[in-house]
Amino acid sequence: MEYNWCHGTKCHKSHTQDRIRGVKGSKVLRTRKIAQNNWNKNTVWSSFCSQGCWNDFMNEHWAEFMALYPRTEALETPIDVQVETKFDWQDNPYKIKVIKEVDSGEQVG
Numbered sequence: 001m002e003y004n005w006c007h008g009t010k011c012h013k014s015h016t017q018d019r020i021r022g023v024k025g026s027k028v029l030r031t032r033k034i035a036q037n038n039w040n041k042n043t044v045w046s047s048f049c050s051q052g053c054w055n056d057f058m059n060e061h062w063a064e065f066m067a068l069y070p071r072t073e074a075l076e077t078p079i080d081v082q083v084e085t086k087f088d089w090q091d092n093p094y095k096i097k098v099i100k101e102v103d104s105g106e107q108v109g
Contacts, residue, residue: 023085078102
């Protein structure tokens with residue numbers, strides 16, 4: 001089975017039993033190994049053992065990432081706003097605005 005080491009910047013400092021390695025007098029806390037499987041394939045969980053490790057990594061490296069992939073313009077999603085009639089628990093009608101995404105090939109309106 002293949003493994004990745006957790007990329008969390010503080011993973012090797014967490015005081016948990018599964019990280020303890022070595023013999024008496026020469027023990028260390030070690031970064032966790034992450035088994036590669038169908039559950040974590042192509043996700044962040046193939047490189048991070050926990051949400052905490054993911055957060056530690058992002059808090060330390062987010063500025064580098066933004067420098068590599070800057071957002072130079074706003075993103076937009078075409079929508080259509082429709083008014084629909086709904087009914088409450090007493091069967092009284094009320095109107096609500098519903099936002100629906102429009103396929104890029106469709107015309108809005």
